[in-house]
Amino acid sequence: MKIKIITPIWTGDIDLKSDWLHSTGIIGSLRWWTEAILRGMRKFACDPAGDERCPKKIKDEMQYCPACLIFGATGIRRLFRLEISGGEKIFDGGAINIKPQQRNRGWYLGSGLKGEIDLNIIPLDRDFDENLVLVPLAIAAKWGGIGAKTQHGYGVVELIDKIELRFENFQGALDKILKSERLRKLNIKERNDTNDALPNIKEMFFAKVQFEVQNNDWWKEVDGIKPVSNDQRLEKWIETGSVPISPAIKNWLRYDDGKNLWQDMDTNKKERKENWLFGTTDRVCSSCYEKVNQDRNNRRNFWCSNCRKSLKKEETFERVASKINVSCAYRINNTTWEFRIWGWIPEGFQGFNRNNFLNNLKQALDGNGTRTIPWTSLLGKFTKNHKLKVWREFNPPNESVINNYLQSLLEDKGGS
Ligand SMILES: [Zn+2]
Ligand SMILES: [Zn+2]
DSSP states (O other), X not given: OXXXXXXXXXXXXXXXXXXXXXXXXXXXXXXXXXXXXXXXXXXXOOOTTSTTOSOEEETTEEEEOHHHHHHOBTTBOOSEEEEEEEEEESOOSSOEEEOOTTOSSOEEEOOOEEEEEEEEEEESSTTOOTHHHHHHHHHHHHHSOOSBOGGGTOOOEEESSOOOOOHHHHHHHHHHHHOHHHHHHHTEEEOOOOOOSSOOXXXXXXXXXXXXXXXXXXXXXXXTTGGGTTOHHHHHHHHTTEEOOHHHHHHXXXXXXXXXXXXXXXXXXXXXXXXXXXOBSSOEETTTOOBOEEOSSSTTSEEETTTTEEEOGGGEXXXXXXXXXXXXXXXXXXXXXXEEEEEEOOSOSTTXXXXXXXXXXXXXXXXXXXXXXXXXXXHOTTEXXXXXXXXXXXXXXTTOOHHXXXXXXXXXXXXX
C-alpha cells in the first residue's frame, strides 16, 4: 500500500530513521481509529493506555476486546506486522515556535515526515484479513489523519493505490476473528463491557474548508507565522505543499472570539470546559476537569477545589488530549487550498451543549451563522472565498444504520 503524505506525519521525537518507530506511531493511530469504529458498532474496545485495559481475568477466563484481538495485548499477539519504509525528514534541528498574536507560549512544530511511504501489511495469523486495517486506514485518510499530533495539523495522507473498500468486508473480517471456535482454541473469550467516555465514531464530526489564495506567499500572512516566515525550517515545511494554520485557527477558537461557539452563557465553568475540549498538559480532576494540586493533608493525593475532594492518582488525568483537530492547509490546485477540522465531541460533559457547539461551528465555517470567522486576520489578507466544503456527522434517523454511515465515509467524494 503506497501512501502519499499530504501534511507531514508525526511519528515521534526520536530518530526518524528507525522504521520500527514509524510503525509504532502509525499503529497507535490505526488502533485509535479502529477502536472508534468498533465502539460505533456497539463493540467494546478498551483503552490500551488505561487501567482497564485487556486482558480482563474473570475466574479463570481471559477476556479480550476485539481491538486487542486485532492489535495485540499482554498474552495475545497482534494479527499482523506493519513494515513501513520511505518518507523523508523535512528539516533538521529543533521545533519552530508558532505564536499567534496575543499569545505568550504558542505551538511547537517539529519536523515530520514528507513524501511517500510504503506500508506493507504482513499477516501473522491465518484468520487475519487486510480489511481489518485497510478500512480504518481509509476512513482516517479521507477524514482525519494518521500518526501522532493530528491536533496540531500533522498526518493528512492519501492512499495512492485505489482499491474499492467496503465496510461489510471489515464486518466480515471481524466476525471471522471473533468466531467462537477460534476463541475457544485460543482459550479466551470476547470481552463485552461498557464503553464510557472513549472515542466513538458516532460522536465524531468531520469538516473540510476550502479557500482561494491570491499568491504563493499567502502563508507569510497567517497569524503566528509572520514572525518566523524567514525561518529556513518553515520554508522547507512550506515546500511540502502544506501550511501550518492549526495554531491560528485553534487560537481563535480557544482564546479569541471563537470562544462564543462553545462557551454558552456559563462562564464560571469556562476553564474546565476548555480543558475538556481543547486538552491540557496539566493534571486535572477526571470528573470535572479542574486543575488539581497536591493535597496538603495527604501528599499522595490531589485536591480538586471544585469537587472539594481529595483524589487518588487514578481519579485524575495526567494530561488530556484535544477533542478537536485542525489540519494544516494543503493545496488542492493552483489557487485552492483546503483544511480539515474534525474531532470527537461526546455528549454529557457537565454544562457543555454538544449540539449547540456543533451547530455553531458548522454555521461559522459556512459563513451563514450569526458568528463569523475573521478569516483574513487568521489566514492572511491574500486568502478569500472561504467556505465549508463538506460537513459530516452521524445523523440518525436519516442514517439509522451505522454500517451505512461508515460505508458512506469510505465513498464520500467531498473535498480532497
Ligand atoms: Zn482490549
Ligand atoms: Zn473535580
